[in-house]
Amino acid sequence: MLGYVAVLSAVIIWGLSYIVMKSSTAEYPQLLFQFWRYAVVTFVYLAIFHRSLRAIPARIWRLGLIHLGLSYFVLSFFSIYAVQYTTPTRVVIINSFIIAVVPLLRWLLDRAMPTRQEGWAIVIAIAAISLLVGPQENGLNLGDSLAFVGMIGSAYAIVLTHQLLAKERAKVPQVSFLGVAGCAMFFAVAAAVYAWFNREEAALSVLISQPQTLAGIGYMVVFVSLAANLLQSYGQRRLPLVTVSLLFCLEPAVTAVLDYMILGNKPSLRVLLCGFLLILATASAAIPTKYRGSAKDATLDR
Numbered sequence: 001m002l003g004y005v006a007v008l009s010a011v012i013i014w015g016l017s018y019i020v021m022k023s024s025t026a027e028y029p030q031l032l033f034q035f036w037r038y039a040v041v042t043f044v045y046l047a048i049f050h051r052s053l054r055a056i057p058a059r060i061w062r063l064g065l066i067h068l069g070l071s072y073f074v075l076s077f078f079s080i081y082a083v084q085y086t087t088p089t090r091v092v093i094i095n096s097f098i099i100a101v102v103p104l105l106r107w108l109l110d111r112a113m114p115t116r117q118e119g120w121a122i123v124i125a126i127a128a129i130s131l132l133v134g135p136q137e138n139g140l141n142l143g144d145s146l147a148f149v150g151m152i153g154s155a156y157a158i159v160l161t162h163q164l165l166a167k168e169r170a171k172v173p174q175v176s177f178l179g180v181a182g183c184a185m186f187f188a189v190a191a192a193v194y195a196w197f198n199r200e201e202a203a204l205s206v207l208i209s210q211p212q213t214l215a216g217i218g219y220m221v222v223f224v225s226l227a228a229n230l231l232q233s234y235g236q237r238r239l240p241l242v243t244v245s246l247l248f249c250l251e252p253a254v255t256a257v258l259d260y261m262i263l264g265n266k267p268s269l270r271v272l273l274c275g276f277l278l279i280l281a282t283a284s285a286a287i288p289t290k291y292r293g294s295a296k297d298a299t300l301d302r
Helices: 002-024 030-048 050-054 058-082 088-095 098-110 116-130 142-167 172-197 204-208 211-236 241-248 251-263 269-286 295-299
Strands: none
Touching (some): 002 058, 002 088, 002 211, 002 241, 002 251, 030 050, 030 058, 030 172, 050 172, 058 172, 088 142, 088 251, 098 116, 098 142, 098 241, 116 241, 116 269, 142 172, 142 241, 172 211, 204 211, 211 241
């Protein structure tokens, strides 16, 4: 139960994050927004978890900083540009296709197949998400393509997090730190290139003069990079990968509600039906059976 609560809490935080990113970068460069977010949270992790971080084995550093950091970078880089060209709800709808990509990546890396029960849950989830993939009035746009690339990064991050927690026996704060620190490293390079060609926009005084942007960075640091990352890692220690992916598929329903309440974008009947089916898929995967092959994953770290 604690695993479900942790991941669902992370889903709600992530759902609101796309709305925050869209509103916070209206007058500030998106790339610099993400750089400052990850730079700040890296130092926060160092200050809070420095004892645990010193114990990270050398073999985990490269997997965490390079691979997990790169997957976080792909997700964050493409998602923040995607929300500038489409609605936050549509971004998380596309991101929900991790339910198909995560099992595929896991099969490629570990040759692990989902159980029959999880397979049916995946089929229901894909059918639900397919209800929302119809093109917009002017057809599929740039935001949809950017969101799709970001989704690949999200799926790979889920698989790598499982590998670090289950196989490498890394602790939750260690995995979260390696992800954000590696992402900060990639954003530092991207921000340096951007600042070289846009020195006036990259000036610190510009950031200080944007209170809405500062508030957005604060939200992303405290609630997303700290709270949501820790909650997700904690939940993944107790749940199978497919179940975690299904829970993250609930983002469209969560974001649609927040999108309507905050930005006034009214959800359609298809969005509501999709949310119902995704809840049904999650419940079907969570029902215990006499034998579940992937249940072994959920108990590896207990």
